[in-house]
Amino acid sequence: MKRLILLVSVTLLFAMAAFAAAADGTWLVATSNTNVPQKLVLQTSGSALAGTADTKAISHGGTNGNDLWFQVTTLSGTEYYKGTISGSQLKLYPNKGGGPITYNHQ
Secondary structure, three states: OHHHHHHHHHHHHHHHHHHHHOOOEEEEEOOOOOOOOOEEEEEEEOOEEEEEEOOEEEEEEEEEOOEEEEEEEEOOEEEEEEEEEEOOEEEEEEOOOOOOEEEEEO
16 A cells, blocks of 8 residues: 555656646747747746746746746836647737737747
8 A cells, every 4th residue: 555655646746747847948939929028938946937038037937737827027017928838839828918929849
């Protein structure tokens, strides 16, 4: 019984790590829209998400499975984003509309 509990625990740990790491890395925009961040560099730590969007710091970022969210503050204001990762693509939705923005993992 102890071996079964240990096996299940280890399996769950690896599964959680796989979901958390899905966002890590560099993402480049796949469309020609110049009004959106062209490059995202994301890093997860547990359910927290950090990184940059075109060299601007990401704040208040988080992940839950394949879903993520963050905000970016620029001189023109703060933009909030929510998105979903599927394989090597990220579909990102800005709170001001105009989504989804598609990014490819590099």
